[in-house]
Amino acid sequence: xxxxxxxxxxxxxxxxxxxxxxxxxxxxxxxxxxxxxxxxxxxxxxxxxxxxxxxxxxxxxxxxxxxxxxxxxxxxxxxxxxxxxxxxxxxxxxxxxxxxxxxxxxxxxxxxxxxxxxxxxxxxxxxxxxxxxxxxxxxxxxxxxxxxxxxxxxxxxxxxxxxxxxxxxxxxxxxxxxxxxxxxxxxxxxxxxxxxxxxxxxxxxxxxxxxxxxxxxxxxxxxxxxxxxxxxxxxxxxxxxxxxxxxxxxxxxxxxxxxxxxxxxxxxxxxxxxxxxxxxxxxxxxxxxxxxxxxxxxxxxxxxxxxxxxxxxxxxxxxxxxxxxxxxxxxxxxxxxxxxxxxxxxxxxxxxxxxxxxxxxxxxxxxxxxxxxxxxxxxxxxxxxxxxxxxxxxxxxxxxxxxxxxxxxxxxxxxxxxxxxxxxxxxxxxxxxxxxxxxxxxxxxxxxxxxxxxxxxxxxxxxxxxxxxxxxxxxxxxxxxxxxxxxxxxxxxxxxxxxxxxxxxxxxxxxxxxxxxx
Amino acid sequence: xxxxxxxxxxxxxxxxxxxxxxxxxxxxxxxxxxxxxxxxxxxxxxxxxxxxxxxxxxxxxxxxxxxxxxxxxxxxxxxxxxxxxxxxxxxxxxxxxxxxxxxxxxxxxxxxxxxxxxxxxxxxxxxxxxxxxxxxxxxxxxxxxxxxxxxxxxxxxxxxxxxxxxxxxxxxxxxxxxxxxxxxxxxxxxxxxxxxxxxxxxxxxxxxxxxxxxxxxxxxxxxxxxxxxxxxxxxxxxxxxxxxxxxxxxx
Numbered sequence: 001x002x003x004x005x006x007x008x009x010x011x012x013x014x015x016x017x018x019x020x021x022x023x024x025x026x027x028x029x030x031x032x033x034x035x036x037x038x039x040x041x042x043x044x045x046x047x048x049x050x051x052x053x054x055x056x057x058x059x060x061x062x063x064x065x066x067x068x069x070x071x072x073x074x075x076x077x078x079x080x081x082x083x084x085x086x087x088x089x090x091x092x093x094x095x096x097x098x099x100x101x102x103x104x105x106x107x108x109x110x111x112x113x114x115x116x117x118x119x120x121x122x123x124x125x126x127x128x129x130x131x132x133x134x135x136x137x138x139x140x141x142x143x144x145x146x147x148x149x150x151x152x153x154x155x156x157x158x159x160x161x162x163x164x165x166x167x168x169x170x171x172x173x174x175x176x177x178x179x180x181x182x183x184x185x186x187x188x189x190x191x192x193x194x195x196x197x198x199x200x201x202x203x204x205x206x207x208x209x210x211x212x213x214x215x216x217x218x219x220x221x222x223x224x225x226x227x228x229x230x231x232x233x234x235x236x237x238x239x240x241x242x243x244x245x246x247x248x249x250x251x252x253x254x255x256x257x258x259x260x261x262x263x264x265x266x267x268x269x270x271x272x273x274x275x276x277x278x279x280x281x282x283x284x285x286x287x288x289x290x291x292x293x294x295x296x297x298x299x300x301x302x303x304x305x306x307x308x309x310x311x312x313x314x315x316x317x318x319x320x321x322x323x324x325x326x327x328x329x330x331x332x333x334x335x336x337x338x339x340x341x342x343x344x345x346x347x348x349x350x351x352x353x354x355x356x357x358x359x360x361x362x363x364x365x366x367x368x369x370x371x372x373x374x375x376x377x378x379x380x381x382x383x384x385x386x387x388x389x390x391x392x393x394x395x396x397x398x399x400x401x402x403x404x405x406x407x408x409x410x411x412x413x414x415x416x417x418x419x420x421x422x423x424x425x426x427x428x429x430x431x432x433x434x435x436x437x438x439x440x441x442x443x444x445x446x447x448x449x450x451x452x453x454x455x456x457x458x459x460x461x462x463x464x465x466x467x468x469x470x471x472x473x474x475x476x477x478x479x480x481x482x483x484x485x486x487x488x489x490x491x492x493x494x495x496x497x498x499x500x501x502x503x504x505x506x507x508x509x510x511x512x513x514x515x516x517x518x
Numbered sequence: 519x520x521x522x523x524x525x526x527x528x529x530x531x532x533x534x535x536x537x538x539x540x541x542x543x544x545x546x547x548x549x550x551x552x553x554x555x556x557x558x559x560x561x562x563x564x565x566x567x568x569x570x571x572x573x574x575x576x577x578x579x580x581x582x583x584x585x586x587x588x589x590x591x592x593x594x595x596x597x598x599x600x601x602x603x604x605x606x607x608x609x610x611x612x613x614x615x616x617x618x619x620x621x622x623x624x625x626x627x628x629x630x631x632x633x634x635x636x637x638x639x640x641x642x643x644x645x646x647x648x649x650x651x652x653x654x655x656x657x658x659x660x661x662x663x664x665x666x667x668x669x670x671x672x673x674x675x676x677x678x679x680x681x682x683x684x685x686x687x688x689x690x691x692x693x694x695x696x697x698x699x700x701x702x703x704x705x706x707x708x709x710x711x712x713x714x715x716x717x718x719x720x721x722x723x724x725x726x727x728x729x730x731x732x733x734x735x736x737x738x739x740x741x742x743x744x745x746x747x748x749x750x751x752x753x754x755x756x757x758x759x760x761x762x763x764x765x766x767x768x769x
Contacts, residue, residue, distance in 0.1 A: 170581060171579055186673075269671065343654065376642060379748070418579055419579060422585060484649065484651075
């Protein structure tokens, strides 16, 4: 592709190389460690589900039991496999026995390693096949029924009640939405377990549970058949349970997951060691399940200035790309994030936004970029808000973005009302249709404002990446280089759930899902 | 022709002629699109007090619900002349003036803690007031000379904020509440006041809350010294805090 921005490919190569080295350095740390949620994910993928009599999820019961016995470094799969060989029971039966206090996994006499691996691998393969089938089902639906054109119209529902969410989601699909994201209940990201069952109460969102995923998937398939488009379902694979949510989503046929390598560290104060280990396994699962990950660079611009800190967004996109590649996520599934967040009073601000969006598209040509709407400078003036969203939509169609999180005219006021969403969809459909091939027709003036801005941002991002390459990602975050937020290596939530792998650690899913290209 | 004078005891909406009452409203009714639903919207507008209501747009929302835009002439009036609204009493100073004020009247660093408390994860408000960069050209408190500003971020439990306040000997606490569904902010804000009272430090700190749904009146009612709504900047909050400190001899 010829660069409309006159971007120097060798600088892009330098930036990408630096990001690759940054990820490689962290990868060593990741491979030496596991976490409680990684192990609970293994437990879930082995078919264990449900809660005990005080509503503690069985995956937590099992992993806590192994942790208390000091055996988590071997991996939950080892202990469950060991108990399977000894008792001849299924993983679910074993988990129930642990919950009743009838079985202590690390006290079961050690069986032959080969037998353990054989019994685990058989079950693991079935789950992996089921996830592969979900992927195929999605592809079949799209080829038989169809899908919306890119940029996909992405809207949010957040009533707190999954059944009310279904009504809003189906309405949005009928109005033209292509992606429905069910916002999670506030603070779910800080729970070190995943709630169980269908839920009807939540603050500012609806709990992500496997049952809620199933209910919404079914509703979207129904409405998708009706409107003749596959409707994608999105949720949040972030917080303290990243890989567990990924596993639940993969099993229930979700299509997109918010899944950033650094977001939890910066914006939820989750310990950085924990998040880096968790994101790896969560992305392996998402990658295998054909789920598009959405990264959270837009968040930097809510705490930092969109003009001055534009290069940190690009630098983070490079880093997210490299971490995703390590986990086997293909470029086509990388919804790298960015946002339209410059102050609307800025002279020529639209040109700078355009430069940023075009630059991201040229640097990550295969990635379905996730473009986030104006939020920071939205006010109670809903009419102006609607115009801001129109400007944002214009850039998206012009620069061929992949996923358009629709701006709401009432952004600064409340979670969207039914008609707010309808107006947002209408706004985007009008502009996307009316300007469909604008990008094909227009080139930018050589050395003009737009070209120069893009070159400057790329230059600064490359410098930042080279600096991080020298310092390492841990120190960079400790120094507050992203989003102006400082986090300590041993600070934040969830550090107690990180541990070193022991000799003979066993997690069958990494190899099965990465297909041997670890 | 002289324009008619506004009667401040009987004020009503203005479209293009004084006292025409012209008002626009939009809403959704949970009934299917059609002539019946348009008539329903018109009748509802009349019940709202809009005479000659006219439904100028009706749109099918896809779930058997319909969205309307309606115009009508408001028949009610308001006596503007007797209205009084409690406001934060503060002479807002510029950043440099606040800094000089601290030096002259307090003579030491003012310690301010800010946080989005409870389940609220939306830090836009507290960041706009506290972060170095500030918002829209107004620098945040972190940049003020003579202020030691700590932004504790989002989802801070009230207990943690109070513990931090004691540890750092805070002079002022700023609490931001942005997401306020189901009135969760009210109980959360009240709880903080109760905790501060239980620890015996309520009268030792200037306690301020802010957010799009918080008025000064509501803040006072909940036991806060001030409440700042949308459109407030760091210097408004800073001026209030330092003036209040001097007034209450907390320096």
